[in-house]
Amino acid sequence: RGPAPPPSAMLSQDAAQLVGLANEGGWGSLTDLHGRVGYDGASRRIVAKPGEELAAKLRAAGLRELSVKAWLKEPPTVSAADLLSAALAKMKLAEPGDAIGADMEVFVAGGSIYSKCWVRPSCQSGNFIAKRAKAFGAAQWMLVSLDAGRPMRLAHLPSPGSSLRACDEAWRLQLAKDAVDGRPQAFRLTLPGKFAHFDLTFPIPQWAHRRMLAFGRQVPSRKCICSYDISEGLVAEASSFLEQQLWMKKTTS
Numbered sequence: 001r002g003p004a005p006p007p008s009a010m011l012s013q014d015a016a017q018l019v020g021l022a023n024e025g026g027w028g029s030l031t032d033l034h035g036r037v038g039y040d041g042a043s044r045r046i047v048a049k050p051g052e053e054l055a056a057k058l059r060a061a062g063l064r065e066l067s068v069k070a071w072l073k074e075p076p077t078v079s080a081a082d083l084l085s086a087a088l089a090k091m092k093l094a095e096p097g098d099a100i101g102a103d104m105e106v107f108v109a110g111g112s113i114y115s116k117c118w119v120r121p122s123c124q125s126g127n128f129i130a131k132r133a134k135a136f137g138a139a140q141w142m143l144v145s146l147d148a149g150r151p152m153r154l155a156h157l158p159s160p161g162s163s164l165r166a167c168d169e170a171w172r173l174q175l176a177k178d179a180v181d182g183r184p185q186a187f188r189l190t191l192p193g194k195f196a197h198f199d200l201t202f203p204i205p206q207w208a209h210r211r212m213l214a215f216g217r218q219v220p221s222r223k224c225i226c227s228y229d230i231s232e233g234l235v236a237e238a239s240s241f242l243e244q245q246l247w248m249k250k251t252t253s
Contacts (some may be wrong), residue, residue: 014048080176091155121149141166168205179247197227
């Protein structure tokens with residue numbers, strides 16, 4: 001008896017990711033699907049033939065279907081307003097801001113270069129994502145309320161019970177805040193040929209990076225934070241993911 005077929009996750013109606021498949025030797029007797037797997041780095045994709053219902057074909061072949069969100073361990077889908085509102089409500093119950101000390105930086109949106117948006121608080125008022133470098137280990141991230149530059153209240157990230165990295169939760173909150181404020185972060189989409197170029201000027205959480213790798217591959221950044229090349233058959237799905245899950249705005253060139 002051969003090994004069980006790998007699970008599959010539908011990336012679109014016409015493309016599926018095969019999960020945990022090192023090579024087609026792990027397919028056992030599923031010879032009718034041999035030769036159809038596209039290998040791209042760690043990704044193993046299979047694309048529908050014209051007129052083929054791929055999901056039904058894979059189920060009939062014995063492949064167990066996973067949702068993409070479950071496979072990549074993505075957080076629940078929420079609106080930008082709901083995510084930000086929940087975080088601000090927790091901050092109101094958190095510790096006074098003076099406990100943070102004077103060496104933090106806050107993210108002030110509006111600039112085109114991510115690194116230059118981080119500044120020491122001076123006269124800012126409102127709610128901000130903040131970070132503080134530590135002598136050892138990763139930076140400390142938080143959501144902080146400022147009054148004329150003075151920290152009034154803060155909530156440390158990640159939130160209690162969260163499985164996300166602190167920076168991932170902070171970046172997602174900033175993306176939500178920018179969308180709610182009417183100035184969503186943008187991604188640049190160009191279609192030069194077989195692969196579409198996705199260029200992001202703001203960092204995305206690790207779970208979102210995994211989704212983009214499922215759609216395509218990461219390439220050296222094209223004068224931005226990170227760049228991906230996505231096959232033309234998954235451009236719409238990749239764009240929709242960034243727009244709906246991270247509330248980003250598409251620009252084209």
